[in-house]
Amino acid sequence: MLEVSLTHDFGGFKLDAAFKAPPGVTVLFGRSGSGKTTIVNAVAGLLMPQHGRIASGDWVLLDTDRNIRLRPHKRRLGYVFQEGRLFPHLSVRQNLAYGAWFAPKDAPRENTARVVDMLGIGPLMDRRPAALSGGEKQRVAIGRALLSAPKLILADEPLAALDDARKAEILPYFERLRDEVSVPILYVSHSASEVARLATTVVALDNGRVMAQGPAADVLGNPQLRPGGARDVGAVLTARILRHHDDGLTELEAGGLPLFLPHVTASPGTGLRIRIAAHDVILSRDRPQGLSALNILPGTIAEMRAGDGPGAIVALDTAAGRVLARVTRRSANAMGLAPGVQVHAVIKTVAVAATDIGAVG
Template sequence: MLEVALRHRFGQAGSWRASRRDGFALDLAFTAPGAGVTALFGPSGCGKSTVLAAIAGLLRPAEGRVTLDGEALLDTARGVAVPPERRRCAVVFQDARLFPHMSVETNLRYGLRRAPPGAPGPGFEEVVALLGIGPLLGRRPARLSGGERQRVALGRALLARPRLLLMDEPLAALDAARQGEVLPFLARLRATARLPILYVTHALEEVDALADRLVLLEGGRLVAAGAVEELSLRTDLPLAARRDAGAVLPCTVAGHDPHRGLTRLAFAGGELAVPLREEPVGTRARVRLRARDVAVAVTEPRGLSTQNLLPAVLAAIGEAPSPHEVFLRLQVGPSALLSRVTRDSVERLGLVPGMAVWAVLKAVSFDRAGAAPPAGGLDT
């Protein structure tokens, strides 16, 4: 388990050495489990990368304690500050930072040479296969795409056999196509590498696709922490103000209908029809059901083009960021969804908690949040 508690204030604005960080204060504490992906999420400038730097030993905070599996990497009260090179925290930055004069293979083997003798972890061939970089081994970084460079940087980090993998917005410098190229490999890493991963991002789609746990930051403070699915339903958080706010639903691929171009996703409470996906039947998946895409009917709709009509119970009516709208919490069996509707709709339909209603969702409205590949893979 990773335990983090940090307090730090940058210099006062107005001094001759002032920078854009002067006056910023960090004061937070959180924990991350011993495996899986914990995302540090929030707007630019909220302190995400500062936290990562303090954990890696690249920043010495004014006060703080960082422990990994009970071992103190930092404890300012006791005067403990393990040097960065001895913390075994591998960092993957926005820019790949590969050695330009080395081939891909030599860059990777550099990471392997930095691994402590006898440290458990994946072998060279395993990492190459996991990241699909076999055809790139003879190339120099200048001949790689941005997505390929990030995959090589990730491979080099893994071969150093870290105890903790830190990723600082690794997709931020890539265009949408290159992000789409790298995300499946990160999802595969999440499912196969048995080590804690701390992932910094301000992109909610990356959280949905990769994270098991979410740490929400704002202005250097902790706003909330918990499972991604749990926090996606919290209408009291800043996430609720986003247009893509909505429930993240764990599902399993139940079947495909190529002729109709649809895939059936089973969840606890029913099934959803979504645009055709590639994953085999039985694959675990997640989808984001945007609250603004979930309509509500008080009687069973007939003659609609909409694929998904789910019987539900209106569990609660809550405030929305707009004074003219509300969030409806809908219970579909043991699963919960959110619907964002106008106050006028609540009055017209006579909606009150406890009512039986129908949740109406178009198949094309689903945001694909991610899929967990089959078990197996890296031995860490």
Template structure:
């Protein structure tokens, strides 16, 4: 679906990136200045690299050796920037129409209404964009890109310019887009929580113009060194589960992970929905015997696979809960006092409230 192998120099900055991805949503992760936006502009055809090759959905759009360079307007790319870049003199309806004007196949009324409903921008259609909030403007920008009938959608940190409240307003709409649309998406972010909600299958990590990781999101999340110093504490695993029931009186949702259950703060999806849960290694405690009379609701029986020293005082305990991985980061002293060894059955304790701010999403369509 996406194959990149390019080299490009821009002033003192050198970008050399090679990766392949066939995921519906590919997360492009890295700190500011890593080269993510430049790479996205190369994919879109807005920047011509010095050498290399770019393939989109099996179609070569750039090949320096063969002299191929498909211009941006012929690549059928929908591009959403960090700021909405809407036309201030037009209302929302006309901004959306500008995207449709560039479509190879003009969207009909049904497609227009589908996009408007998906992004919940129907009440905004006759308003000037200057009167919209930042979150509303970004939703309109996404709609404009979708109505251009793109073959691929590029989202270049579309939440970076928004405050926390507006980010939480827009995230569910992008999440819905990724779940309900067949459109391939490349989502750029330096925020781990955004990445886990929108690209929980495939991640490409970039730092200093180089690819440092390309592969499954679960493998990426398990390596603190890839997350950066500020987010290394969020290293852990992704648990896949299915909602069993909502306990409305307690404000909790029960989730099945294999033959065991987890209780978490209420999740706004119906029973039967498949979801992903981010469990941080630092939030997992271990006990040799199943603990009694404790406040934590979640005690999972696990099997230790490996113990890995992490610095002078910590140990990462890699486990399996059924067929799924789980990880705990504990002190070396704790590991020694519990006499932990591979193959041992252990009880992993996770506080429900430790999961309150972690990433939830439907898996359908990903």
């Protein structure tokens, strides 16, 4: 358990944040300027805050009260940047070896062959970075960080510089890191899809402060929070694949309710996390008939939040889990929506993007 408590006044911006990062992937989530990268830089030792403590048990990186400020190279961290930042004159094999060269001789090490296999970079070993795609560079950068025997991996928006195709390529590798590697990961993102897929724990930030912390389903399903902005509001459901149909749809089961998605490349029985964007959900007081939408989830309104403009966020508790819907206040008033009212959430099958579907950690 990494414990972080930081205070630093930049003049026009003040960071005052405290949180705990348990094993797994802890995502610092918020809009640009919320303090995410500032926190990561403080953990890395690239920023020395005015006051703070960063520690995990006896492993103390920073304690201003005790005048402990470890230099960056002594912190035993692996850092994955937005760009791969590989050495251009070295092959993939040599870049990986460079990471291993920095590992303390007595430190527990990841097996190189296992890391290469896990990241799918075996065929790339003799290439130089100029011959790699953006996604391939990031996988090599992750491998280099792992082989340095870090106590913690920092990933500062590692997918931000990639197009959608490359993001879809590399997200499963981060899922494998979360599930198969013992090193905890502190991951910076402003993408709700990445948070929903990867996070073991979410730390929602706004203007230098922690708004909430907890599992992805709890934080993203809270209608009072909008760390990524109104367009990124959405909830996370957990489901299990039942079967694949000949018409290209995959049928899932979520809390006993059927859920249909475009074909998912995974075997029946596989558990999935699915992000449902609030703007893709329509509400109906009665169970609708004659619609093209296949996913209809009955539930009860748990809470509502009216925005500053014409919109409102409605939180609906269903057997499948918490679902959020973004509606106009006019519609909410006309339908008599209020906590305790029973409604149906209607979700178009094709509205769920592939990047919003990930493996259960």
